[in-house]
Amino acid sequence: MASTTGSERARATLAYLRRKITTGEWPVGSRIPIEPELSEQTGVGRSTVREAVRSLASMGMLETLPGRGTFVRSSAPTSTLLNEFLNDFTLEEILSYRRALEIEAAQQAALHRTDEDVAALEQAAAEEVGCTRCPVLGLAAGSDNSAFDSKFHRLVFDSAKNRLLASLYAGINDQLRTPEHRGRLANVATGTEMERDHARVLDAIRRRDFIDAVHAMVDHVDHDVVIVNDQHEVVPPLVRTPAQQQRIDDARAAEDARVEEDSRATAGNAP
Numbered sequence: 001m002a003s004t005t006g007s008e009r010a011r012a013t014l015a016y017l018r019r020k021i022t023t024g025e026w027p028v029g030s031r032i033p034i035e036p037e038l039s040e041q042t043g044v045g046r047s048t049v050r051e052a053v054r055s056l057a058s059m060g061m062l063e064t065l066p067g068r069g070t071f072v073r074s075s076a077p078t079s080t081l082l083n084e085f086l087n088d089f090t091l092e093e094i095l096s097y098r099r100a101l102e103i104e105a106a107q108q109a110a111l112h113r114t115d116e117d118v119a120a121l122e123q124a125a126a127e128e129v130g131c132t133r134c135p136v137l138g139l140a141a142g143s144d145n146s147a148f149d150s151k152f153h154r155l156v157f158d159s160a161k162n163r164l165l166a167s168l169y170a171g172i173n174d175q176l177r178t179p180e181h182r183g184r185l186a187n188v189a190t191g192t193e194m195e196r197d198h199a200r201v202l203d204a205i206r207r208r209d210f211i212d213a214v215h216a217m218v219d220h221v222d223h224d225v226v227i228v229n230d231q232h233e234v235v236p237p238l239v240r241t242p243a244q245q246q247r248i249d250d251a252r253a254a255e256d257a258r259v260e261e262d263s264r265a266t267a268g269n270a271p
């Protein structure tokens with residue numbers, strides 16, 4: 001790197017360290033090599049290494065504990081940077097972005113899921129039975145659901161096999177915790193609706209049907225987390241005409257019948 005400028009060296013050092021973290025070579029919780037070693041590995045001065053470590057710390061990926069060393073805290077720069085960025089947007093904008101992420105994740109999950117992913121989703125769906133609402137934010141004020149966290153939704157993102165989607169989703173959920181606590185968000189899907197919605201999403205992912213996965217997730221996110229206005233009224237995210245609602249209800253009924261049939265067939269095949 002002899003002929004490169006200082007800022008190029010700094011960028012390359014930052015990229016080198018970040019890659020170690022994002023590839024898992026330095027797993028979350030592990031201690032990274034000390035400064036002189038990193039300086040040796042990268043061929044840059046210790047002050048450049050220190051600067052890169054500080055940048056990664058400000059992104060929440062590393063944490064330096066005096067006298068103990070520097071530890072990997074997160075494999076993605078979710079919290080600090082993203083949350084500062086999201087602070088400039090309205091709750092409506094953030095929820096609409098969340099909606100886009102959920103729908104894309106459902107689609108990618110149908111394409112990329114493994115059998116282990118399906119088993120994990122089935123398990124999460126089974127654990128939710130009897131919940132009073134979709135624990136999508138993992139808060140569920142006062143919650144009998146908190147133990148479930150947003151497991152089903154997180155597993156959909158895991159199944160999508162896209163680290164960027166998953167880490168943006170984690171950032172969005174962090175960002176929604178404050179408005180949730182302030183009562184600005186409500187979860188309007190009942191437990192029964194949530195179970196049915198999740199069953200449809202799961203069924204589509206299981207069948208690797210990315211079109212059904214999208215439709216099932218659209219239907220779900222439009223009533224799982226919604227905004228509550230200053231008059232304590234729920235603001236519907238999308239207002240549909242009666243004809244549009246009828247189409248959705250018909251599709252839902254057809255899908256329910258199919259899920260029912262599938263589960264009967266599975267039960268029939270059981271030993």
Ligand SMILES: [Zn+2]
Nearest residue numbers: 134136194224
């Ligand atoms: Zn849900």
